[in-house]
Amino acid sequence: MGFLKKKNNIVLKSPPPSPQEKESEEKTALNSNLQENIQKIKETLGKSEDIIIREIRIGKDGSLKAAVVYTDGLSDAASLQNFILETLMLDIKGTSLENDLTPNPNIINTLKDFAMTVGEIKDLNNFDDLFSHLLSGDAILMLDGYTNGLIIGNKHWAERGVTEATAQSVVRGPREGFTENxxxxxxxxxxxxxxxxxxxxxxxxxxxxxxxxxxxxxxxxxxxxxxxxxxxxxxxxxxxxxxxxxxxxxxxxxxxxxxxxxxxxxxxxxxxxxxxxxxxxxxxxxxxxxxxxxxxLFVQFFQSTEDYYQRAIMATLIRLLRYFSFLISLLFPAFYIAIITFHQETIPPSLLMSLAAQREKVPFPAFIEVMIMEIAFEILREAGLRMPRVVGAAMSIVGGFVIGTAAVEAGIISAAMVIVVSLTAISSFVAPLYDIAIAGRMLRFVFIALAAMFGFYGMTIGFIALILHLCSLRSFGVPFMSPLAPFNLSDQKDTIIRLPVWKMKTRPQGISKNKVRENYTPPKPSEKGKDE
Structure with a gap:
């Protein structure tokens, strides 16, 4: 499989360092003096107030100095109190473990094996790992007289819970969506x-x-x-x-x-x-x-998860509607400009007379009309997205209605143009993914310009160029237009149409090396009730 590798000298470094080179990089080791380590942390972090340093004494008669460092707001303070500080300072009092907490080479292992009651513990021996884990929410335990310590898993911060997905909503299917965690x-x-x-x-x-x-x-x-x-x-x-x-x-x-x-x-x-x-x-x-x-793949952007939660025939009809809506959002304004400007003979006479009567008082050509309305609707769309949700939708609807009606009554825009632009805007929302709708919105203006200059001939040339561009794209070595180009008959069961799930026994070719997906035969219609 041929991969296309991106080259960018600004944000990419080439070649990447080997594992041996990474291991050989020098890291600042911890000092055996606890106070020097604490001072190093304060100086590096600018004496930030959210960095909490708790100095304690452990072992028999408090003979061993220690420090627990954590970030306020990123660490679980209750867990730190109950399972780390309380264990070290109180729970081991009067036990045999207290005598073991005297300066000796194995004290780190003793703490890790017998005193720490949390799940995740790692060894620490340099400041690079210390700052990385400290600022990620972990707690750091350091001992006076030792050049190593412990990283204690203690992450906890305020976060949004699992809620319903908002960008890709469905009528039928699971309601949970990903979070920021x-x-x-x-x-x-x-x-x-x-x-x-x-x-x-x-x-x-x-x-x-x-x-x-x-x-x-x-x-x-x-x-x-x-x-x-x-x-x-x-x-x-x-x-x-x-x-x-x-x-x-x-x-x-x-x-x-x-x-x-x-x-x-x-x-x-x-x-x-x-x-x-x-x-x-x-x-x-x-x-x-x-x-x-x-x-x-291109076809993936027109597939919704809801397609697989309903009957195959309904999913196929809705999927065909998505493709048709994408073509409307891409070509409909350009098609209207072409027939009004260059190809009036293709319009039925009664419709042509009606359109001519509407445009009689309009001072602008069809191209200027489309550009005025398209830009106005794009502004309304973006304003509706950025405004508070309570008033955003209402503003978009009312704004579009008021602007369209006022423009027609003022003689700036014809009524037919309002219908064309409105249907185009509505069709752009049918695509399941926002990214593919944006691509259609961008290319719509290219086709409008080609139609205004060359009519249907310009649209044809632009559409051919668009197909060639799509066929030239790759996604990690896989042709973007597959399985349509190159054409693969076995993968057509889930592209423009969707066959029943029990017929989709193989995975898409070019994506997976494991072809077999399932081996299931549907039950035959019941013969119960037939005359013997």
């Missing part, structure tokens, strides 16, 4: 796919944000070449911070300047799980509910 998101996927072959690889991206990223795929189903290429592209990212999965998408996608997205995103666990079962790879980013999936 990476671990909750991976748990939502694992709750659906209880397969030991569901593997997860973790990475940290961003020199300053140190954002956690998880790569999930089903071993033996996903293409190993795609997994390897994805890891290679992620390892080359060299940027200060990752604030949302869109950063990752823009840095690793194949086509930087195409209006069509070559990576799919969703905030629904069932959509991600279905993609994993097909052989795709999911990229989960901490801090965002939107999960990326690769490879992405």
């Amino acid at each position: 990476l671990r909750i998101n991976t748990a939502l996927v694992r709750r659906i796919i209880k397969d030991p072959n569901l593997w997860m690889e973790s990475k940290v991206v961003g020199k300053r944000s140190k954002t956690n990223i998880a790569i999930m795929y089903i071993k033996g189903v996903a293409d190993e070449g795609v997994v390897k290429e994805l890891n290679s592209r992620l390892d080359k990212i060299n940027i200060d911070g990752i604030l949302e999965s869109a950063y990752i998408e823009e840095l690793i996608q194949d086509s930087q300047y195409s209006p069509f997205p070559t990576m799919y995103n969703s905030e629904r666990p069932d959509v991600v799980s279905a993609a994993l079962l097909q052989g795709r790879v999911a990229i989960l980013v901490d801090g965002t509910p939107f999960v990326l999936m690769v490879p992405a």
Whole structure:
């Protein structure tokens, strides 16, 4: 499989350092003097008030000085009090363990094995790991006289709970959506796919944000070449911070300047799980509910998770409606301009007379009419998105109605043009994913310009160029237009139409190396009640 590798000298570093080079990098080791370590933490973090340093004494007669460091707001204060400080300072009093907490080489292992009652504990020996875990919410335990300490898993911060997905709502299907917590998101996927072959690889991206990223795929189903290429592209990212999965998408996608997205995103666990079962790879980013999936195909952007929760014939009709609506949003204004400006002979005489009567008082050509209305509707659409939800929808409806009616009465716009632009705007909302709708909105203006200059001939040339562009795109080595181009007959069961689930026995070719999906034969119609 031929992969297209992106080159960008600004945000990518090439080649990435080898594991041996990474291990050889020098890290600032902890000092054996506890006070010097505390001073180092204060100076590095600018004596920030949310960094809490609790100095304590443990062991027999308090002979051993220690310090617990944590970040207020990121650590669980109750757990820290009940399971760490109370254990070290009170619970071991009068026990045999108290005598063991005297300066000796094995004291770190003693604390880890007998005193710490939390689940996640790691060894610590340098300041780089200390600051990374401290600012992630973990607690740090340091001892006076030792150059090593303990990282105690104690993360806890305010977060949004699992709620209904808002960007991809359905009539029938699960209501839960991803949250901003990476671990909750991976748990939502694992709750659906209880397969030991569901593997997860973790990475940290961003020199300053140190954002956690998880790569999930089903071993033996996903293409190993795609997994390897994805890891290679992620390892080359060299940027200060990752604030949302869109950063990752823009840095690793194949086509930087195409209006069509070559990576799919969703905030629904069932959509991600279905993609994993097909052989795709999911990229989960901490801090965002939107999960990326690769490879992405053109037909995938017209498939909704609801298609598989209802009968196949209904899903097929709705899917055909989506394709038709996309063509309307892309070509309808350009088609109207072409027939009004160049091809009036294609219009029935009665309709032509009606259109001519409407345009008699309009001072602008059809091209200017369309541009005025399209820009006005785009402004209304964006204003409705940015305004408070309580008034956003009402403002869009009322604003569109008032502007359209006033423009017709003023003689600036014809009534037919309002119908054309309104139907085009409504059709753009039918697409299940917002990204593909944006691509249609951008290209609509290109077709409008071609129709205004060359009529149907310009539209034909533009459509051919669009098809050639789509066929040239790749998503991690997979043709973007597959299985339509190159055509694959066996994969047509779930592209433009959807056959019953029991007929989809194979996974899409080019995405997964494991072809067999299921081996199920539906029950035959019952013969009960027939005359013997």
